[in-house]
Amino acid sequence: MRPTTGTEDLLRLHAPQVLGALVRRYGHFGAAEDAVQEALLAAARQWPDQGLPENPRGWLIKVASRRLMDQLRADEARRRREEDAARLTPRDAFTAPPPGESRAPADDDTLTLLFLCCRPELSPAAQVALTLRAVGGLTTAEIARAHLVPEATMAQRISRAKAKIKGAPFRQPGPADRDARLAVVLQVLYLIFNEGYTATSGDALRRADLAREAIRLTRAVRRLLPREGPVTGLLALMLLTEARSAARTGPHGELIPLDEQDRTRWDRRAIAEGTALVEEALAQGPPGPYQLQAAIAALHDEAATPDSTDWPQILALYDILVRLTPEPMAGLGRTVAYAMVHGPHAGLDELASFEDELRGHYRLDAVRAHLLEKAGDTERARAAYRSAARGTLSRPEAHYLQTRAARLAP
Amino acid sequence: MKYLVMVQGSQADYEAMSGKPSADSPAWSEKELQAMFAFMSELNNDLAESGELVDGQGLTEPAQTRFVSRDKDGRPVITDGPYGETKEVLAGYWVLDCESLERVTEIALRISECPSPEGVVDPPVVIRPLQDASGGEV
Numbered sequence: 442m443r444p445t446t447g448t449e450d451l452l453r454l455h456a457p458q459v460l461g462a463l464v465r466r467y468g469h470f471g472a473a474e475d476a477v478q479e480a481l482l483a484a485a486r487q488w489p490d491q492g493l494p495e496n497p498r499g500w501l502i503k504v505a506s507r508r509l510m511d512q513l514r515a516d517e518a519r520r521r522r523e524e525d526a527a528r529l530t531p532r533d534a535f536t537a538p539p540p541g542e543s544r545a546p547a548d549d550d551t552l553t554l555l556f557l558c559c560r561p562e563l564s565p566a567a568q569v570a571l572t573l574r575a576v577g578g579l580t581t582a583e584i585a586r587a588h589l590v591p592e593a594t595m596a597q598r599i600s601r602a603k604a605k606i607k608g609a610p611f612r613q614p615g616p617a618d619r620d621a622r623l624a625v626v627l628q629v630l631y632l633i634f635n636e637g638y639t640a641t642s643g644d645a646l647r648r649a650d651l652a653r654e655a656i657r658l659t660r661a662v663r664r665l666l667p668r669e670g671p672v673t674g675l676l677a678l679m680l681l682t683e684a685r686s687a688a689r690t691g692p693h694g695e696l697i698p699l700d701e702q703d704r705t706r707w708d709r710r711a712i713a714e715g716t717a718l719v720e721e722a723l724a725q726g727p728p729g730p731y732q733l734q735a736a737i738a739a740l741h742d743e744a745a746t747p748d749s750t751d752w753p754q755i756l757a758l759y760d761i762l763v764r765l766t767p768e769p770m771a772g773l774g775r776t777v778a779y780a781m782v783h784g785p786h787a788g789l790d791e792l793a794s795f796e797d798e799l800r801g802h803y804r805l806d807a808v809r810a811h812l813l814e815k816a817g818d819t820e821r822a823r824a825a826y827r828s829a830a831r832g833t834l835s836r837p838e839a840h841y842l843q844t845r846a847a848r849l850a851p
Numbered sequence: 852m853k854y855l856v857m858v859q860g861s862q863a864d865y866e867a868m869s870g871k872p873s874a875d876s877p878a879w880s881e882k883e884l885q886a887m888f889a890f891m892s893e894l895n896n897d898l899a900e901s902g903e904l905v906d907g908q909g910l911t912e913p914a915q916t917r918f919v920s921r922d923k924d925g926r927p928v929i930t931d932g933p934y935g936e937t938k939e940v941l942a943g944y945w946v947l948d949c950e951s952l953e954r955v956t957e958i959a960l961r962i963s964e965c966p967s968p969e970g971v972v973d974p975p976v977v978i979r980p981l982q983d984a985s986g987g988e989v
Contacts, residue, residue, distance in 0.1 A: 692889075693888060693889040693892040693893065694892050695885070695888060695889075823870055826869075826870075827869040827870060827871065830869050831865075831869065831911070831912055831914075831915075834911065836909060840884070840888050842869075843868055843869045843870070843879075843884055844881055844884050844885065844888075846869050846870040847869075847870045847878070847879055847880055847881040847883075847884050848881045849870075850870050850878060850880060850881070
């Protein structure tokens, strides 16, 4: 159903700008979003056969506007809504701007849309779905496939989300809560990335698209906000993580841990770009969690062999990270680094401080198992791997942990 | 036609797969586990590619079961597990959309060929046709 890649990229590029233009002009986010989807589908059908229009964005805006008008008029006829009639008059004479010259800053619309899709009153799942559709230009079917849910479920989720933000003003948050709102946008982008990155075997191909989409959207945010440390840091973190993805799973989707990966399969170009971004991010003010995690990822990626990893430096970064974030997972990461620097027994002592908070959490068992194995306590390591395997709900992780337990069989 | 295809296993089988042997279930070696994971992942990819896979899931071990019921006075009774060590319960399932019963039987036969350690006797693979939600001719 999808057009050729060239057309598809072009549509993805224009989708948020076309939607922004419509919402700015007419309001009605929900109806505008439907109209844009219809225009994108019409373009996907027509452009490959009939060739590209002179001004693709103008074409899309025109077609989407007509659809929206028809829709609003139909609504109005049906429900006699006075306020629609008023809104049907565009605020300025409608002509598509010539290329390279736009009346409204189209790029800013992308950011405004992101803020709109990531409004705090929406659940994270709804924020993700709406962002992928409104800003990413994905179809409901594609988003449903990526999340492995039926299309009807996803359609419902998206239309509920649209209903919820109905009437929200189409403008960026004011300076007072801008940082908090930007943090939510970044969190949603990171969530999309992780959904793609931690895909399981049978669906790996479909879901890897999500990681790429998250990187594309984060790049767009960075173009608009080049001097924001957290944005630069998040993009770096994504690139440095994604760089390892080819080496991260075996032929059957089995997980391969960092110290066993074939490092020649890491993407050097992504690592170079990510590393440069880390340096830039660290120069953009005091580092937050994204910058620190990106710096840690860069140190892993720069090591040609596991043994040449700069663990003391990684531990120093984790020491700052755990002071910034209450996340116990950051603490577990720090414990692993601590054990690499001070030995597995010292690491096991450190681990004791998480007993209460993470009791029964499989990650605690998994880290303990690794440290016990390194310490040569095979029997207890096996038991810890086993209970970690029992505790995770992720199939690839369960398989990996079972395999580690079996490897230590007497 | 949609079919539910089920495989069964006991708590002892789950234990054996994470390296703890029992009388009926020898512990799986790393190689045997990998062979089984690879077999299943290939099967799932083939079913996804042929468009027959609607859903397929593995269930966590029987020990993590929770029972919800009512006593004779209608009060809720909630208990966690346990099943007997060797009682066979649902371990995984596929919802498949197949041409015919013959075709889904072919797939079930393939599932039954999944490699396992010497001495393990697998319970049968179960096929149950699903009821169609749309009304037919009455």
